[in-house]
Each structure stands twice: as structure tokens, then as C-alpha cells.
Amino acid sequence: MDSNALDTVDRVLHGGTQDPHVIDFSANTNPETPSGITPVYDAALAAARRYPADDYGEFRTAAADYVGCEPAETIPTAGAMAGLRLALSVLLTPGDSIVVPEPSFGEYVREVRLQGATPVGVAHDELLDVEPEAHDLVIICTPNNPTGEAVGTHELYSFVARCRDADTTLVLDEAFLDFTPFPSMAGEPNVVVLRSLTKMFGLPGLRAGFLVATGDLRRRLDAARLTWGVSTPAVAVGAYCLKQDAFVERTVERVSTERERMAERLSTRWEVYPSDAPFLLFDVGSDDLEDVLKTARASGFVLRDARTFARLDNHVRVAIRRPAENERLLDVLGV
CATH class of the missing domain: 3.40.640.10 (Type I PLP-dependent aspartate aminotransferase-like (Major domain))
Known part of the structure; x- marks a missing residue:
């Protein structure tokens, strides 16, 4: 690492929130996890008294x-x-x-x-x-x-x-x-x-x-x-x-279906980018971006303000979550 860079490089802003009272559409993580994790973690925690192999x-x-x-x-x-x-x-x-x-x-x-x-x-x-x-x-x-x-x-x-x-x-x-x-x-x-x-x-x-x-x-x-x-x-x-493998297959199918549905709805109001990922980026056009973010937040949804990304100045990114959560967000956004 170049020690001279430490005085000029800042932290990077990311999505994600610590507020447990909102639904987080700002971070692109799966809202579901594979079943059976807890006993695996508990057994590993007991073994953590030793250094890992x-x-x-x-x-x-x-x-x-x-x-x-x-x-x-x-x-x-x-x-x-x-x-x-x-x-x-x-x-x-x-x-x-x-x-x-x-x-x-x-x-x-x-x-x-x-x-x-x-x-x-x-x-x-x-x-x-x-x-x-x-x-x-x-x-x-x-x-x-x-x-x-x-x-x-x-x-x-x-x-x-x-x-x-x-x-x-x-x-x-x-x-x-x-x-x-x-x-x-x-x-x-x-x-x-x-x-x-x-x-x-x-x-x-x-x-x-x-x-x-x-x-x-x-x-x-x-x-x-x-x-x-x-x-x-x-x-x-x-x-x-x-x-x-079964969890991955179910997740891919859910994300693909929901992404297509969300893109179709969002595109009735805004320009939506084609996506192969578990999220969608859209340009809010003539709408006020702050209003879009605040409207969502007032209803308990956190979206990703994409202005922190290079070359973007009027964009929002939303994760693909569970169908019911996605539907509620779409209704709040008026699409």
C-alpha cells in the first residue's frame, strides 16, 4: 500500500441501512438464506476456540x-x-x-x-x-x-x-x-x-x-x-x-421473474436499464429524485441514491426482493 495515498483517499458510500423498521431495497443482497445454517454456525462457533486450519x-x-x-x-x-x-x-x-x-x-x-x-x-x-x-x-x-x-x-x-x-x-x-x-x-x-x-x-x-x-x-x-x-x-x-444447489435455482428463478415484472412496471414511468442482476437501475427523468427517495422512505422503503456512482446524476437503484415486498414498493412509487 502507498502510504502517501492514505491522506487523499476517502471512504466509499454504499447502500444498506441499520434501521430494522424499514425494508432495504438499497443493498443487493438476497433477503432469504438457505435453511440449515444455524446448526452449522453453532458447531463452527464451538470449534472457533482453535485456530482455523x-x-x-x-x-x-x-x-x-x-x-x-x-x-x-x-x-x-x-x-x-x-x-x-x-x-x-x-x-x-x-x-x-x-x-x-x-x-x-x-x-x-x-x-x-x-x-x-x-x-x-x-x-x-x-x-x-x-x-x-x-x-x-x-x-x-x-x-x-x-x-x-x-x-x-x-x-x-x-x-x-x-x-x-x-x-x-x-x-x-x-x-x-x-x-x-x-x-x-x-x-x-x-x-x-x-x-x-x-x-x-x-x-x-x-x-x-x-x-x-x-x-x-x-x-x-x-x-x-x-x-x-x-x-x-x-x-x-x-x-x-x-x-x-436447490436454493440457488429457486433464487435465480424468483429474481428473474420478479426483475421482469418490476422492470415492466417501472418502465411505465421511468427509463429502466436492462439487467441480468438482482437489481434495477432507472433514470427518474423529469421527476425530482429527492422526492422519489423521500416518498419511498416515508412508506418504509430505502432505495439506493445512485448519484454516488460516476456518470450518474438522476438515477435510483432498487434491489429485487420477495414478490410481496416488491409489489408494495411498486404501489408506493405509483407504477
Whole structure:
């Protein structure tokens, strides 16, 4: 980390609320969790009197099965954010040029700057037109947050090949890929995949995730990871969740159905972005954005003010939740 950056880099604003009296549409986490978690957590908590086994064998195997790679290619992390910090601390040096999508997850820019590197903002829908050889690393979020669109498999494979030819590392944030039919790029050479258990399994406070990389890149990441960096309860519950195929299938079906229904209703009043993710972004047009947010809040709903994202100045993002909750929000918004 570049110590000089610590005086100039601020915290990033995110969605989410601690208010238990409202329904949170501002954070893109599953409102449901797999059944059977509690006994798994309790058993792991009892075992937490000892240090975790630092090889994390069961978790690595479950993660590898989930994304389709070899267990040795996975690197356990305390959530995708810890994985991003680990990856960039290993890959970047001060002065490096790093392509970041705009609008997208604000932590990319922050983490790049903390390493003393230079973020180069590129429109999210123009990323694949970048010349990889002109940069040291490229970050892609698929599906992109907050716009929601995923990169097509053929197009992404072509870009991966171009990055490999240019010897430019590609970091792929697949935090929302679980909700799409697209395969993971896990196991592709010269690619670091970030995965989170937060979005699909509804456990943001658990802090469990992993990276995937191959070859010398994997070796360096694994060598640099923090010893005992993921807690015993996190890896136990994480490994359990990653095996819940029926839960994932039900969630994907619910999100897909509800996303289509919500998009159709919202589009009767506002411009809604196409989405492959468990959220929708829309432009409120001539309506007053503050009024939209306040109207929702007065009825017990928190929406994501998307003005904190680069290139957005009149937008709102809403998560896809349970059907009844979604219906109540749509009624409050008058669509």
C-alpha cells in the first residue's frame, strides 16, 4: 500500500441501512438464506476456540465445485472486498495504469489509489474496446453494478485472450454472476476472479468469499493471503451454502421473474436499464429524485441514491426482493 495515498483517499458510500423498521431495497443482497445454517454456525462457533486450519480444504473444494475450477486454484478471503485488496496489493505498483468501469462499484477506484496506481475510468459498455497493452490491469464487473448488464461469454473470452496476449492481468468481479446463466471465467490463465457469498446467500455480515487464479499468479496470491484470514464459522457456513444447489435455482428463478415484472412496471414511468442482476437501475427523468427517495422512505422503503456512482446524476437503484415486498414498493412509487 502507498502510504502517501492514505491522506487523499476517502471512504466509499454504499447502500444498506441499520434501521430494522424499514425494508432495504438499497443493498443487493438476497433477503432469504438457505435453511440449515444455524446448526452449522453453532458447531463452527464451538470449534472457533482453535485456530482455523489454514489450508481451508473443505471450503476450497466447495468453492471450486461451485465455479468449476480446481480446489488449489481458489484462495479463501473474508468477502470479495478482502479479495480485491489482496489481488491489487499483489498486482499493482505505484504509477500503474488501471482500467476501471464507470459507473461501477466505487471500491475499485479507492483500492487502486491506495496502492498508488492510477485509475482510468472507461464507460462500462465500452470496456471491451480498451487496448489492454496500454494498461497494466483491467477490472470488469459482470454483471455490472449498478447498471446490471452482464458481458456475453463469447465477447468476454475474446477480451480475455487479448489481455493474455498483451500480458495485462484481468480482474473479473463475478459477485452477481450467480444470478445469470453465464459461466464463470474461473481457471482462465492471467485472470483473477472475485467471488462473494454475500449476494446469493444473503449473509453480508459473515464475510466469506474467494479468489480464483492459476499458475504463478495463484501462487503469489496464496503466498500473500493473510494467515487465518477467514474465520471458522465463515468457512463452515460458506462451504455449506455453496452446496445448496436447490436454493440457488429457486433464487435465480424468483429474481428473474420478479426483475421482469418490476422492470415492466417501472418502465411505465421511468427509463429502466436492462439487467441480468438482482437489481434495477432507472433514470427518474423529469421527476425530482429527492422526492422519489423521500416518498419511498416515508412508506418504509430505502432505495439506493445512485448519484454516488460516476456518470450518474438522476438515477435510483432498487434491489429485487420477495414478490410481496416488491409489489408494495411498486404501489408506493405509483407504477
